[in-house]
Amino acid sequence: MDGITDFWVFGYGSLMWNPGFEYVESAHARIHGYRRSLCVRSWVHRGTQERPGLVLGLDRGGSCLGMAFRTLPEHEDAVVDYLRRRELVTHVYLERRLPIRLTDGRQVMALTYVIDRTHVQYAGGLDAEHAAQVVATASGQSGPNDAYVFNTLQHLQEMGIRDHWLEEVGNRVRRLSQSSAPSS
Numbered sequence: 001m002d003g004i005t006d007f008w009v010f011g012y013g014s015l016m017w018n019p020g021f022e023y024v025e026s027a028h029a030r031i032h033g034y035r036r037s038l039c040v041r042s043w044v045h046r047g048t049q050e051r052p053g054l055v056l057g058l059d060r061g062g063s064c065l066g067m068a069f070r071t072l073p074e075h076e077d078a079v080v081d082y083l084r085r086r087e088l089v090t091h092v093y094l095e096r097r098l099p100i101r102l103t104d105g106r107q108v109m110a111l112t113y114v115i116d117r118t119h120v121q122y123a124g125g126l127d128a129e130h131a132a133q134v135v136a137t138a139s140g141q142s143g144p145n146d147a148y149v150f151n152t153l154q155h156l157q158e159m160g161i162r163d164h165w166l167e168e169v170g171n172r173v174r175r176l177s178q179s180s181a182p183s184s
Contacts, residue, residue, distance in 0.1 A: 005073065008068050008069065008108050009023075009068065009079065009083065009110055009111050009112070010031055010066055011067045012066035013036070016155065017159070019067075021083075023069035026068065026069050028065060029065070029067065029068035029103065030065050030100065031064050032063045032099075033060065033061070033063070034058045034063070035060075036166065038131050038169060039054070039123050039124040040123065041121040042055045042138070043140070044141055046142060046148050053145035054123060054135055057092070057122075058114045059114070065161050067159070068108070087113045088113075091119065092115065093114060094114050097109050097111055098110060098112055129172055131172075132169050132170075132173045132176055135173050146173050149169060149173060150173075
């Protein structure tokens with residue numbers, strides 16, 4: 001495995017286009033055994049406790065194409081501290097160092113955050129229709145849940161990354177929004 005001493009971070013959601021830390025190299029990368037999923041109940045940013053929204057987590061199964069960022073070794077502690085403040089607010093994620101494959105073929109270890117399936121906010125196993133119904137009706141401090149999903153899809157498209165399940169959720173949210181819009 002290459003890059004044993006290098007410090008890499010793997011992002012699968014907003015971290016891909018808004019890492020928030022300095023890095024010296026970035027590349028598309030794939031992690032195996034996990035998939036991008038709307039599997040986290042959002043009680044603050046994209047929903048409330050009464051009507052939770054859904055945000056992304058890295059859940060077991062399949063594979064996920066995301067972005068990897070290499071930082072300088074001397075920045076590792078600061079990057080980890082920043083990521084813990086960002087990702088571990090409610091401890092719905094577990095911090096892991098897992099192997100990823102960069103698009104140039106290198107396999108490296110990367111810090112990433114996977115969903116804690118035992119956490120009360122875990123909402124795994126939703127089909128696209130149920131996820132779309134949640135997303136279409138939830139809103140929190142950071143705005144409507146559908147805006148989060150559409151923004152994610154737009155960024156993925158700009159990065160050349162396809163996520164068929166998330167695209168299906170987005171299409172269903174649009175249909176739900178159109179069917180509930182008042183007729184003129």
